[in-house]
Amino acid sequence: MIRLNVNGSVREVEAEPDTPLLWVIREQVGLTGTKYGCGIAQCGACTVHLDGQAVRSCSLPVSSIEPGQKIVTIEGLSPDRSHPVQKAWAELDVPQCGFCQSGMIMAAAALLAQKPKPSEAEIRQEITNICRCGTYNRVLAGINLAAQGGETGRG
Amino acid sequence: MTSTASPALSRRFFLAGSAAAAGGLALGFDLSGAPAAAQGAAPATPEVNAWVVVRPDETVVIRIARSEMGQGTLTGLAQLVAEELGCDWSKVTTEYPTPGQNLARGRVWGDFSTGGSRGIRESYVAVRQGGAAARTMLVAAAAQEWGVPAGECRVEKGVISHPSSGRSTTFGKVAAAAGRMEPPKDVALKDPKDWIIAGKPVQRLDTVEKTDGSQVYGIDLKLPGMLNAAIRDCPVVGGTVKSVDASAVEKMPGVRKVVRVGDSAVAVVADTFWRAKTAVDALPVVWDEGPNAKVSSETIAAMLKEGLDAPDAFVGNKAGDAAAALKGAAKVVEATYAYPFQNHATMEPMNATARWTPERCEVWTPTQNGEAALAAAAEAAGLSPRQCDVTKIHLGGGFGRRGATHDWVRQAVLIARELPGTPVKLIWTREEDMTHGRYHPVTQCRMRAALDESGNLTGLHMRISGQSILAGILPGRLASDGKDPVTFQGLNPGGAEAAIGYTIPNLLIDHAMRNPPIVPGFWRGVNTNPNAIYLECFLDEVAHAAGQDPLAFRRKLMAKHPKHLGVLNAVAERIGWETSKPPAGVHRGIAQIMGFGSYVAAAAEVSVSDDGKIKVHRIVAATDPGVAINPQQIEAQVAGSFVYGLSAALYGECTVKDGRIEQTNFDSYPVLRLDEMPAVEAILMPSGGFIGGVGEPTIAVAAPAVLNAVFAATGKRVRQIPASRTDLKRA
Structure with a gap:
């Protein structure tokens, strides 16, 4: 039995220790907003926050999570889509197919939590998630808009 | 977002041909008039x-x-x-x-x-x-x-x-x-x-719904009592399963069943996907690799090279006598180009959920064509289409992969047949997805241009050699003489879909069809992608050979093509082709094409570092779709087209060795990321009187605009896609 703190709730799950956190979140915890895209930490679709840091959950064995570490998924970023990044995304119609966007939003929120006013160069450097539809320029604009909104990432 | 109906084929022919080809899509006819x-x-x-x-x-x-x-x-x-x-x-x-x-x-x-x-x-x-x-x-x-x-x-x-x-x-x-x-x-x-x-x-x-994780994609579907499946299809196309040792994994956690899927694949069904994947990875399988085990990129390239000079070819566009013009030319310019296999790499891997009983089959899947998915499901289920249905789930990307063939739906239904009444969700790993694609067709192209003593283009022969999408997956849609009209997208003599934008007095565009065994597919932009590179990069070469400005050289050929010229002029004006110099070290390129009923052009500003790294600084792109339904979404499609098009131009390549696709994930199949994304200025100029598509045409101009700028920057021609294969280091 593994105890995980996900979005503020403690969950007990049965999984082999080497199961990636991504699949525990999706299959045992049942939260499917976090996506599988590559399984090798290349694309970032699986990005969640671990103690406030963006991590790629597809390559993180669930056994590596320390007791007490806090996991936040896209479902827990805000209770009502009110996080500045979520609001900016909605305002600018950032997503196309949207499959990568949970990870994109979580990466953006973590960046803003650490660096409330990132430069364009910093955003380009830090946001390495893959989007095949090609939303990058609106992602950039969305992060800038969220940063201008003053509020920055929680979670 | 891909696949194309040829304007030359009537709708009736399309459906009938498809039916004959795929054993699917027939249901539109089979059931017409049925109760x-x-x-x-x-x-x-x-x-x-x-x-x-x-x-x-x-x-x-x-x-x-x-x-x-x-x-x-x-x-x-x-x-x-x-x-x-x-x-x-x-x-x-x-x-x-x-x-x-x-x-x-x-x-x-x-x-x-x-x-x-x-x-x-x-x-x-x-x-x-x-x-x-x-x-x-x-x-x-x-x-x-x-x-x-x-x-x-x-x-x-x-x-x-x-x-x-x-x-x-x-x-x-x-x-x-x-x-x-x-x-x-x-x-x-x-x-x-x-x-x-x-x-x-x-x-x-x-x-x-896409900002809080609540949008349900196929991969996210949950049904009561559902099991999960992971699959391994033979890595060599045309290969089969010789033997499998199910006992080796049947006791692994969560495993419910090991199943053979048709002749070529094995799957494990388990309580969770991760356990199914872990077991299928561990499953000992012996493959019969079949007749294609020795196919490689080299054997395929040799096969296509032979077609460049072959006497017989399907004619797509002909005017005057190109051979005679070349013979009598003051100067002949010649170059050979090549375009590789590429994977769609949708962010969401292929997946489908199926529930089968002897009386009924239901499928839930992300698909670009629900009716084709239904046909595939019914065939795999061994049931009438009337006993089946498909619920379409939101797609995590399509780009043509999820439209013409529904190989993953067939697999899901075959697996579900082994567990009657139980819904089973099949998810492909990224590795399965990368190595079992429906790849962008591979072609080579020999371009030969005739110039007279004044530097006028008097003749052009464009010989395409290579793969036909229709021959590969929808042979019933080939023309009666075997020609694949889709090959000539953007090069047609006329029509409302994809006509060439130049008047060349002696012109021959022909196709020596050479079909390697790697399965092709409609890949966003389809054949406009290579055709625009071949034509637009080569015209740039010819303009330079004639000592003329590439824009001015094109304009002389475009008097009878005002809409093609309109978008080209628009990007030239916006980027300042004739009125301003680009910043120091930055160089410009330009390209245009008509595809999918719309006219598009792009101008690029590019620099190339001493160590040969291409940086795209700025793109101006113009689109005339006739009528614009949602301008801000067209802008999003145009900007996104540069991500797809530049990923393909700079990095996109699937190579073949021992009958296998060598690229297995995004580490070996790189794509454009935010750090390389240029600013894109979209000019939307609907001229009225027609309506074209916007999801694909701009893809095709991304590569030639940038590659022409790369030449301006380096003096080197990139004639083989991806550009990463060409050494652009400063000597």
Whole structure:
């Protein structure tokens, strides 16, 4: 039995220790907003926050999570889509197919939590998630808009 | 977003040909006139007509036949229906009818296929008529209730009023009565200049669910009692399973069953996907690699090279006598280009959920063509299409991979047949997805141009050698002589779909079809991608050989192609081709093409570092789609096209060794990321009188605009895609 703190709730799950956190979140915890895209930490679709840091959950064995570490998924970023990044995304119609966007939003929120006013160069450097539809320029604009909104990432 | 219907083929031929080819898609014919089967549950609220349901709370449900995969078609189609309906846009929601319902109702929603950038343009009249008919019926119901002539009633934002008597009601109040009215025989459609919803940059209807994780994709589906499957298909195309040792994994955690899937694949069904994947990875399988085990990129390249000089070829465009012009030329310019296999690499890997019983089969899957998915499901299920249905789930990217063939649906149904009554969700790993694609066709092209003593282009021979998509996956759609008309996208002598934009007095464009065993597919942009590189990069070469400016050189050939010229001039003007110099170290390139019914052009500003790294600083892109349904979504498609097109141009390549695709994930198949994304300025210039697609055409100009700028920067020609294969280091 593994105890995980996900979005503020403690969950007990049965999984082999080497199961990636991504699949525990999706299959045992049942939260499917976090996506599988590559399984090798290349694309970032699986990005969640671990103690406030963006991590790629597809390559993180669930056994590596320390007791007490806090996991936040896209479902827990805000209770009502009110996080500045979520609001900016909605305002600018950032997503196309949207499959990568949970990870994109979580990466953006973590960046803003650490660096409330990132430069364009910093955003380009830090946001390495893959989007095949090609939303990058609106992602950039969305992060800038969220940063201008003053509020920055929680979670 | 891909696949294309050739304008040369009639719709009837298309369906008949498809049926013959795929054993699927036939159902559009097979069931026409058949008694309506009971398909799906009756809607809670009676519909006004097939396109429109208005609930008592005034919510307007607009039915969408085409698939949304990010390209914005769902919102655009809803705008068109809502425009004619006259409803309150803020009350609009959408739903997908199922392909089974479409068949049962005589294909009332028309074609479900969502490819070739056809989602909106081929629905353009039908959906507006649907909205207008529903409005007419709603008004008629109100007028009948009031005993007034319908012609005296007004409609605004879902409110019907009769000004002279002061009465008014709402769509929701009369919807039930409207559904019983006789549908109008003819409806007049609004002039686009009077539009208030269509043509406007309204926000997408499907954004907020994509910001909080609540949007359900196929991979996310959960059904009671559902099991999960992971699969390994033979890594060599045409290979089969020789033996498998199921006992080695049957005791692993969660494993329920090891199954053979057709001749070529094995799958493990388990309680969770991760356990199924872990077991299938560990499963000892011996493959019979079959006849293609020795195929490699080198053997394929040699096969195509032979076609460059072959005497026989299908002619796609011919004028005058190109051979004679080349013979009598003052100067001949020649170059050979090549385009590789590429994987669609949708962010969401292929997946489908199936539940099979001897009487019925249900499938839930992200698909670009619900009807083709139904055909594939029925065939794999061993049931009539009337005993099956497909629920379309939101797509995590399509790009053509999820349209023409439904190999993953077939697999899911075959697996579900081994566990009757239990829903099974099959998810491909990224590795399975990368190595079992339906790849961008591989071609080479020899270009030969004749110049006279004044540097005028007097002749051009363009010999394409290589793979035909139709021959690979839809052979019934080939022309009767075996020609694949899709090969000539963007090069056709005329027509409304993809005509060449130059008048060249002696011209021959022909195709030596050479089909390697790697399965091709419609890949966003399809054959406009290589064709635009071949033609636009080579014309740049010829212009330089003639000592002329590439823009001025093109213009001389474009007098009879005003729409092609219009977009080219627009990007040239915006980037300052003739009026300003680019910043120091930055160089410009330009390209244009017509594809998918629209005219597009791009101008690029590029620098190349001393160590040969390409940096794209700025893109200007112009689109003339005739009519623009949602300008801000067209802008998103244009910008996104540079991500897809530049990923392909700079990095995209799937190589073959020992019959296997060598690239297995994003580490070996790199794609463009935010750090390399250029600024994109989109110029939208709809000229009216036609409607073209916007999801694909711009892909094709991304590469040639940038590669022509790379030449300007380095003096080196990139003639083989991807550009990473060409050494651009400063000597």
